[in-house]
Amino acid sequence: MEIHEEHRDHQSQHLPRVLVIKPPPPLTLFGDKFISRSFQLLKAYESSLSLEQFLISHAHSIEAILCSGDSPVTLDILRLLPKLRLVVTASAGVNHIHMPECRRRGIAVANAGSIFSDDAADAAVGLLIDVWRKISSADRFLRQGLWSKIGDYPLGSKLGGKRVGIVGLGNIGLQVAKRLQAFGCNVLYNSRSKKPVPYAFYSNVCELAANSDALIICCALTDQTRRMINREVMLALGKEGIIVNVGRGAVIDENEMVRCLVRGEIAGAGLDVFENEPYVPKELLELDNVVLQPHRAVFTSECFVDLCELAVGNLEALFSNQPLLSPVTAE
Amino acid sequence: MEAYHGHGKEKESQDLPRVLLFKPPPDFHLFGDECFSSNKFKFLKAWESPLPLDQFLKTHAQSVEAILSSGGAPVTAETLRLMPAVRLVMTTSAGLNHVDIAECRRRGITVANAGNVFSEDVADLAVGLLIDLLRNISASDRFVKQWLRPRQAAEGDCYSLGIGSKLGGKRVGIVGLGSIGSLVAKRLDAFGCSISYNSRTKKPSVSYPFYSNVCELAANCDILIICCGLTAETHHMINKQVLSALGKEGVVINIGRGPIIDEQELVRCLVQGEIKGAGLDVFENEPDVPKELLALDNVVLSPHCAVFTWETFKDRQKLVVENLEAFFSNKPLLTKIVDND
Numbered sequence: 001m002e003i004h005e006e007h008r009d010h011q012s013q014h015l016p017r018v019l020v021i022k023p024p025p026p027l028t029l030f031g032d033k034f035i036s037r038s039f040q041l042l043k044a045y046e047s048s049l050s051l052e053q054f055l056i057s058h059a060h061s062i063e064a065i066l067c068s069g070d071s072p073v074t075l076d077i078l079r080l081l082p083k084l085r086l087v088v089t090a091s092a093g094v095n096h097i098h099m100p101e102c103r104r105r106g107i108a109v110a111n112a113g114s115i116f117s118d119d120a121a122d123a124a125v126g127l128l129i130d131v132w133r134k135i136s137s138a139d140r141f142l143r144q145g146l147w148s149k150i151g152d153y154p155l156g157s158k159l160g161g162k163r164v165g166i167v168g169l170g171n172i173g174l175q176v177a178k179r180l181q182a183f184g185c186n187v188l189y190n191s192r193s194k195k196p197v198p199y200a201f202y203s204n205v206c207e208l209a210a211n212s213d214a215l216i217i218c219c220a221l222t223d224q225t226r227r228m229i230n231r232e233v234m235l236a237l238g239k240e241g242i243i244v245n246v247g248r249g250a251v252i253d254e255n256e257m258v259r260c261l262v263r264g265e266i267a268g269a270g271l272d273v274f275e276n277e278p279y280v281p282k283e284l285l286e287l288d289n290v291v292l293q294p295h296r297a298v299f300t301s302e303c304f305v306d307l308c309e310l311a312v313g314n315l316e317a318l319f320s321n322q323p324l325l326s327p328v329t330a331e
Numbered sequence: 332m333e334a335y336h337g338h339g340k341e342k343e344s345q346d347l348p349r350v351l352l353f354k355p356p357p358d359f360h361l362f363g364d365e366c367f368s369s370n371k372f373k374f375l376k377a378w379e380s381p382l383p384l385d386q387f388l389k390t391h392a393q394s395v396e397a398i399l400s401s402g403g404a405p406v407t408a409e410t411l412r413l414m415p416a417v418r419l420v421m422t423t424s425a426g427l428n429h430v431d432i433a434e435c436r437r438r439g440i441t442v443a444n445a446g447n448v449f450s451e452d453v454a455d456l457a458v459g460l461l462i463d464l465l466r467n468i469s470a471s472d473r474f475v476k477q478w479l480r481p482r483q484a485a486e487g488d489c490y491s492l493g494i495g496s497k498l499g500g501k502r503v504g505i506v507g508l509g510s511i512g513s514l515v516a517k518r519l520d521a522f523g524c525s526i527s528y529n530s531r532t533k534k535p536s537v538s539y540p541f542y543s544n545v546c547e548l549a550a551n552c553d554i555l556i557i558c559c560g561l562t563a564e565t566h567h568m569i570n571k572q573v574l575s576a577l578g579k580e581g582v583v584i585n586i587g588r589g590p591i592i593d594e595q596e597l598v599r600c601l602v603q604g605e606i607k608g609a610g611l612d613v614f615e616n617e618p619d620v621p622k623e624l625l626a627l628d629n630v631v632l633s634p635h636c637a638v639f640t641w642e643t644f645k646d647r648q649k650l651v652v653e654n655l656e657a658f659f660s661n662k663p664l665l666t667k668i669v670d671n672d
Contacts, residue, residue: 029494118499122522126462133640135459135468139632141623147618147634152357158642160451182521183455285476292475293468294492298467302497 016319017042017061024068024090026304030298033308038319055080072096086318090307094223094328110314113326114171115306116298121175123297124216124246127270130291131242132157137288160184165212168219169195176216179320209236221248231256242268246297251275274299348659349375349395356401371656388413388454408434421659428561435669443654446666447510448646449638454514456637457556459588460610463631464582466495470628499523504552507559515556561588574600582608586637589614595662598623612637
């Protein structure tokens with residue numbers, strides 16, 4: 001199939017190649033935005049070769065990779081690409097990229113910057129309102145014909161006056177905080193370091209949980225944050241507490257969370273992410289007090305268009321020796 | 332009124348002034364019969380009698396001075412005529428469309444509602460419905476739970492859910508900028524929406540653009556949020572013309588009253604894709620919901636529960652009791668709409 005491509009794109013033969021192992025959702029939906037004079041996409045997923053064979057046969061021409069969260073850039077892949085200069089990910093998170101190897105080889109990494117902070121924050125707040133006010137559950141109730149049969153729907157919980165603990169006050173966390181203030185919530189947070197914001201800081205996520213009615217997970221997945229939301233934290237949150245996760249599934253000890261939800265040790269959850277996507281623990285499917293999303297917190301057409309433009313902008317910057325638009329700097 | 336003040340003596344329960352209840356309030360079922368109780372009045376429960384209502388009123392309610400209307404139990408002119416001593420109608424709702432206000436005015440009966448005690452909850456639900464609608468939250472939850480049941484993986488069909496729409500930058504038109512509408516505006520401001528409104532009159536202290544005509548508001552918005560009361564003027568105000576002005580990319584959220592929208596027309600527009608979606612807490616003939624809506628993924632449906640939170644029910648109980656106690660002590664009411672002065 002690649003031979004066919006080479007003949008068809010005779011003019012673009014000399015364009016640097018950008019490898020795509022699995023298309024990020026914005027590319028799938030807005031493919032036309034990735035047409036550029038500066039580079040050509042090399043779509044491994046359209047080849048009948050195995051990935052390894054494909055990489056070996058194109059190793060000499062691949063200077064960049066375009067990926068996203070579900071398309072990991074592993075050590076093995078990096079080792080097969082000696083000419084690689086840049087990894088562009090259509091996500092904010094970089095936990096799916098082997099960062100130490102990139103650093104060692106001087107391979108730059110560009111992410112989605114703060115492009116979808118608003119959309120992720122909107123989704124987080126939407127999930128919070130949904131769990132407290134039982135919106136999805138009530139919609140189901142109505143569609144099943146229970147309003148006529150049973151009568152009034154059960155009471156939910158008011159937002160105003162609730163203490164909401166934000167775990168990770170980065171771009172997304174800050175936008176969540178701003179929105180929650182408009183609902184009259186009290187915003188608290190835990191972050192790697194204290195920030196110049198008017199919200200109460202807790203250096204310890206367990207203490208944050210003990211002082212919160214809800215926890216909203218907005219942080220990245222790192223070695224420090226893996227399984228950070230564990231049994232201790234959930235018990236501190238308590239029977240009336242709820243969790244919203246728009247970060248990464250593995251920040252929460254998922255088995256423990258499922259246990260707590262099933263036993264009523266926490267009151268509910270709104271989850272956009274899971275430890276082993278696309279698998280969702282089957283116990284969660286039966287729970288009315290849990291709202292589940294198939295990792296869509298940034299799925300808006302506006303965001304996807306912006307992501308495409310940013311990715312293309314980063315790639316074009318690389319190939320014209322300009323500074324990257326959204327480089328990930330070592331922290 | 333003199334007879335009701337004990338002059339220091341312990342009041343017998345029989346001497347307490349009575350408040351008529353037509354139907355049990357939802358609070359009784361959830362909180363028990365004592366949730367509206369007070370040592371300053373007692374309830375006369377019409378539903379506990381085997382007599383039809385008009386006979387019951389003629390027999391037992393001739394000296395009753397106050398009515399507590401809840402759960403939408405209508406207070407009609409007919410009912411009021413059977414109660415010559417009534418001076419107060421207290422309703423547990425904010426809406427008054429179920430009370431014959433004209434008859435109350437004619438008779439000098441004070442009408443009091445639940446004021447703004449649940450404005451925040453209603454505003455929160457309006458925003459919740461909007462986010463759900465634009466970001467397909469309920470539809471996605473349904474997708475994960477139903478689609479996954481035989482399987483375990485949520486892959487692949489994700490795109491069939493349709494991509495969502497960003498809130499920031501959208502133009503929101505609020506129909507009725509009262510206490511609820513203002514709180515909706517404050518919330519959506521924080522999401523980066525731009526707000527404009529239509530109301531009976533322009534509000535001089537408000538900086539949002541005003542449209543005197545709801546059709547013009549619709550033509551200049553992406554999102555219409557219905558926050559007004561139901562009156563003769565607002566009945567079917569959101570009609571074919573307004574929906575057409577709103578357009579194919581437009582969405583409607585209704586947390587006011589069902590009949591403010593021409594429901595048949597709304598359903599037709601949704602089914603035919605003439606508007607993009609709707610979030611509805613109220614319907615013309617509750618609890619009946621047009622069956623066409625039950626099959627649509629671009630609507631979010633809510634069983635008239637915008638005020639249904641534990642906190643607000645408790646606040647409302649407190650308000651109702653305080654208002655009734657104030658009434659029976661000749662003190663000013665905390666909330667009232669029509670004065671008997």
